[in-house]
Amino acid sequence: MKAALAGTGQTARPSAFRWIRWGSVLLATALVVAVLVAIPSIREWGLRAAGRALVTSEPLEPADVIIISSDSAGAGALEAADLVRDGIATRVAVFTDPPSGEDLEYIRRGLPYEDEAAKQVRQLGWLGVTEIMRIPRTEAGTEGEGQILPSWCDQHAFHSIVFVAAKDHSRRTRRVLDRAMKGHPTRVMVRSERYSGFDPDRWWETRGGTRAELVEFEKLVLDFGLHPLSF
Numbered sequence: 577m578k579a580a581l582a583g584t585g586q587t588a589r590p591s592a593f594r595w596i597r598w599g600s601v602l603l604a605t606a607l608v609v610a611v612l613v614a615i616p617s618i619r620e621w622g623l624r625a626a627g628r629a630l631v632t633s634e635p636l637e638p639a640d641v642i643i644i645s646s647d648s649a650g651a652g653a654l655e656a657a658d659l660v661r662d663g664i665a666t667r668v669a670v671f672t673d674p675p676s677g678e679d680l681e682y683i684r685r686g687l688p689y690e691d692e693a694a695k696q697v698r699q700l701g702w703l704g705v706t707e708i709m710r711i712p713r714t715e716a717g718t719e720g721e722g723q724i725l726p727s728w729c730d731q732h733a734f735h736s737i738v739f740v741a742a743k744d745h746s747r748r749t750r751r752v753l754d755r756a757m758k759g760h761p762t763r764v765m766v767r768s769e770r771y772s773g774f775d776p777d778r779w780w781e782t783r784g785g786t787r788a789e790l791v792e793f794e795k796l797v798l799d800f801g802l803h804p805l806s807f
Contacts (some may be wrong), residue, residue, distance in 0.1 A: 627776030630792050632747045633768035640734040641667040641709065645681040645721060645749065646692045646723045651771040653696045655740045657703035659767070664738055669709040671721055718749055722756035729762040736763040744774040744788045748796050755803065 592595060610791040642665045644652040656668045673691035682689045697708055713724045729737060746768040753764050779785035 592675060623780050624777050625723045626793060627779045627789060630744045630789070630796060631768050631776050632750050632766060634765050636664055636738055636765050636767060638662045638663065638733075639665045639736040639738045639763075639765065640650050641665055641669050642713070642738045642740060643669045643725070644671075644696055644740045645718070645742060645745070646671045646673055646696075646716070646717070647718070647745055647771050648740055648772070649692065650695070650699055651769040652740045652742070653699040653703065653765060654771045655769040657700060657705050659738060659740075660705050666706040668700055668705050669711050670700075671711045671713055671724075674714055674716060676716070718745060718752050722752040725753070726757055726760045729757075730760060734762050736765070738767055740767050740769055742774075743770070743772050743776070744792045747800055748792065751799055751803065766805075 579744045604713060632803050636659070642656045642659050644656050648655070660666060660668060670693045674692045675689060675691065679689055679691070697710075700708055711719050711724060715723060726734075739749065739753060747767055752764045755767065757764055772786050773782070773783075774785055
């Protein structure tokens, strides 16, 4: 290994130091959470602050289109329908969901396959939304949505969009979109959906809320570590 690195003039040290550095950040975060839990007088305040750190929801103005993230699922469809009713936009767009795993086996057998986009389209129709667009993508997740969104907005010459994100993903989504849309003219407003089960003020009272908080908080810390200049 050392010989191969020496032949190319590369070194493993920077990569190793980077992982040690962010491993230390995660360890420090875990210790802070442990202290907050151990001291009753500040425990609830600290837990509530940790929950709210995951969430952002911005003031909205009329936009060209409302876009629903895949991970917001049915709650995102409800939020988008409410925004259409409030006059924010008339069009709603959903991301196609690339099939994987068992989905591919259903397709191979010639059986119906319904991705998350198809479910959201059906739900939007039930909620009275008639103008629905689909955004094609090949990569799943928030990063995958961020990769395709700039070119899609440029293609349709959209000046402003409202992006509906899952509540516990909304802060990280804001950061991903800030990086992805840099240099593009489209203004992005992020709205956290209101109908999911994640409550930033009481997340620790349920198993699902605790899992969502721990997973997303770790992802948010890593995002800050990997992109410290992203605002």
